[in-house]
Amino acid sequence: MKVLGIIPARYASTRFPAKPLADLGGQSMISRVFTQAAKSKSLSKIIVATDHPEIVEHVLAFGGNVCMTSENHASGTDRCYEVLLKEQEVFDYVINIQGDEPFIAPDQIDLLASLLDGATELATLLKKLETQEQLLNPNVVKVVVNESKEAIYFSRSPIPYWRGKETDWINQHTYYKHIGMYAYRSDVLKKITSLKVSSLEKAESLEQLRWLENGLKIKTAETTIETVGIDTPADLEHARHYLKSHHE
Numbered sequence: 001m002k003v004l005g006i007i008p009a010r011y012a013s014t015r016f017p018a019k020p021l022a023d024l025g026g027q028s029m030i031s032r033v034f035t036q037a038a039k040s041k042s043l044s045k046i047i048v049a050t051d052h053p054e055i056v057e058h059v060l061a062f063g064g065n066v067c068m069t070s071e072n073h074a075s076g077t078d079r080c081y082e083v084l085l086k087e088q089e090v091f092d093y094v095i096n097i098q099g100d101e102p103f104i105a106p107d108q109i110d111l112l113a114s115l116l117d118g119a120t121e122l123a124t125l126l127k128k129l130e131t132q133e134q135l136l137n138p139n140v141v142k143v144v145v146n147e148s149k150e151a152i153y154f155s156r157s158p159i160p161y162w163r164g165k166e167t168d169w170i171n172q173h174t175y176y177k178h179i180g181m182y183a184y185r186s187d188v189l190k191k192i193t194s195l196k197v198s199s200l201e202k203a204e205s206l207e208q209l210r211w212l213e214n215g216l217k218i219k220t221a222e223t224t225i226e227t228v229g230i231d232t233p234a235d236l237e238h239a240r241h242y243l244k245s246h247h248e
Helices: 030-038 053-061 077-086 108-114 132-136 186-192 199-204 208-213 233-247
Strands: 003-009 046-052 064-069 093-096 121-126 140-144 151-155 176-185 218-222
Touching: 003 030, 003 077, 003 233, 030 046, 030 053, 030 093, 046 053, 046 077, 046 108, 053 064, 053 108, 064 077, 064 108, 093 108, 108 121, 108 176, 108 186, 151 208, 151 218, 176 186, 176 208, 199 208, 208 218
Parallel strands: 003 046, 003 093, 046 064, 121 218
Antiparallel strands: 093 176, 121 176, 140 151, 140 176
16 A cells, blocks of 8 residues: 655644744654654655745755645645645555654554555544543543444543443543544545535534544554644643653
């Protein structure tokens, strides 16, 4: 399978403008993501997809591939499809690698790619939730899967609801958090970008619910590696401490 890795890197962010260029231990966040992705054994090519010339210049300066895309995309998925359309090469799959997770493990990318057999429409990763605090946090997206490890539903709420237990749900059931890295079969990527926003997607503000509502199947694989996402300047400070304690 020929797999294209795309790293969406939007410049404008309400909570953290110019986030991809933020310094993290002497290296920009987008450079760290690109470096980690380049260690994957599964990607045929890696491209940063951005909407700002400053990011284009920066990526070219550190030797990465970059594609200028529209400012008007509603999601990283839409941005990925624009890049795929502009590519001269033909790819079987696209993997959307989050541009704000500078410590993404190459093994996680390879794990996701292991699900891509031609029949797989969409794929993503999940990780076992460890604490009640995570379970109840609406910013931690939960996912429920069937016996075939296909996603049934994603939610910001703790699901399933554990009837008869007021607390300690985490010890009654195996709950999973969603790791937001996606693989799309190329023809499916074209399809999902043309679908209308769905009612469940509006309710939860989760685009993958649109795919499920339209009958698409999302395979999952379980990772044991924790991710460190950066959404705010405070998250960046946390990541700097993480880098100092784990990588120096």
